[in-house]
Amino acid sequence: MNDFNKIEEFLESGIKESLTESTSLNFTEKLMREVEMAKEFAKQDKKTYKLLNFIIAGVITVIITSGVMLAYLLGGEGADENPGGFIAGTKDLFNGLSAKVFGLFGISLSGDAIMYVFFAGAAIIMFSLIDRFVLKKSYN
Amino acid sequence: MNEVNPEILSRIRQGETNLFKEIVDIYKDRAFSLTIKILKNREESEDALQESFLRLFRAISSDSYEAKAKFSTYFYTIVYNTAVDYYRKYNSGSFNVTSIEIHEANYNDGDELTRDFEPNVDRSLYDTESMSTERNIETAEVTSIIRGYINTIPQQYSVILNMFFINELSHEEISTILKIPLGTVKNRIFRAKEKLKEILFREFNKEELIEYIKV
Numbered sequence: 001m002n003d004f005n006k007i008e009e010f011l012e013s014g015i016k017e018s019l020t021e022s023t024s025l026n027f028t029e030k031l032m033r034e035v036e037m038a039k040e041f042a043k044q045d046k047k048t049y050k051l052l053n054f055i056i057a058g059v060i061t062v063i064i065t066s067g068v069m070l071a072y073l074l075g076g077e078g079a080d081e082n083p084g085g086f087i088a089g090t091k092d093l094f095n096g097l098s099a100k101v102f103g104l105f106g107i108s109l110s111g112d113a114i115m116y117v118f119f120a121g122a123a124i125i126m127f128s129l130i131d132r133f134v135l136k137k138s139y140n
Numbered sequence: 141m142n143e144v145n146p147e148i149l150s151r152i153r154q155g156e157t158n159l160f161k162e163i164v165d166i167y168k169d170r171a172f173s174l175t176i177k178i179l180k181n182r183e184e185s186e187d188a189l190q191e192s193f194l195r196l197f198r199a200i201s202s203d204s205y206e207a208k209a210k211f212s213t214y215f216y217t218i219v220y221n222t223a224v225d226y227y228r229k230y231n232s233g234s235f236n237v238t239s240i241e242i243h244e245a246n247y248n249d250g251d252e253l254t255r256d257f258e259p260n261v262d263r264s265l266y267d268t269e270s271m272s273t274e275r276n277i278e279t280a281e282v283t284s285i286i287r288g289y290i291n292t293i294p295q296q297y298s299v300i301l302n303m304f305f306i307n308e309l310s311h312e313e314i315s316t317i318l319k320i321p322l323g324t325v326k327n328r329i330f331r332a333k334e335k336l337k338e339i340l341f342r343e344f345n346k347e348e349l350i351e352y353i354k355v
Binding site for chain 1: 158170201202289290298302306332337340350
């Protein structure tokens, strides 16, 4: 090794020695306690997240089911008595849509079936939006 | 440097939290050397480092650390960013690793490195003519000059030197973490070393120093 390399090596080891610092003796111990706490909090958050998911899914299902049932019951009775009403109009709209869209492919689906699919889709979209913008933001 | 075994990461992810201690033991002092260069305060630096390790733990546990990135680079990015966050919290300005303030009118390239440093070697303590080389250049003197120099150079240099010599990051990795050009990283490491060489050669006779190093 020539003198130049020796000087370089000497300087580098001097720089390394001067830069090195050490944490206090109980640093790891303190940190590991915090890590255990973080793990516990994460567990709790996961549980709360799952519970909230379950509650929201339940509430949405109840709302959609009640809506569909109400529409079906009222639509069955009211459509004849009140042909120009909102429910009858909605039913007509889905019937018309079904005939036009699925008719093109030679499939025949009732307006009711389309309505259920539509509400189910709306529920899935609503749930994923709540999950993405509310729950995941709060628990991550 | 020992990179963390992916097996350990996977076991931590599966709940073996105690294995995280192995990572802490490998990195804590090297990472602390970096945070203290930024924050200049032991207590704040330990707090920032603790937060960095917690961020790392959460990233490993939640699977957001992707093994595609080199572990040490990923970790030191967290350490640097957390220390900068703490710097902002405790100081009014933001941490600036890019530019160096120059106040002197007759500024020469590299002057900022020795702005706050004055080598203190008391030559009267030994007679350079009669004493042997080993005794002429006292280890303590050389060490104290290097330490004094390193402790007073601006953070724009010390952070880079620390990342290069202690954290063992490559020039490219440092450039990526600090978001500064690769040339700046190389130039600062080179200039810091050259300036130190210049100081030592000014304080000690070059031949003596070479002899001393050989011993």
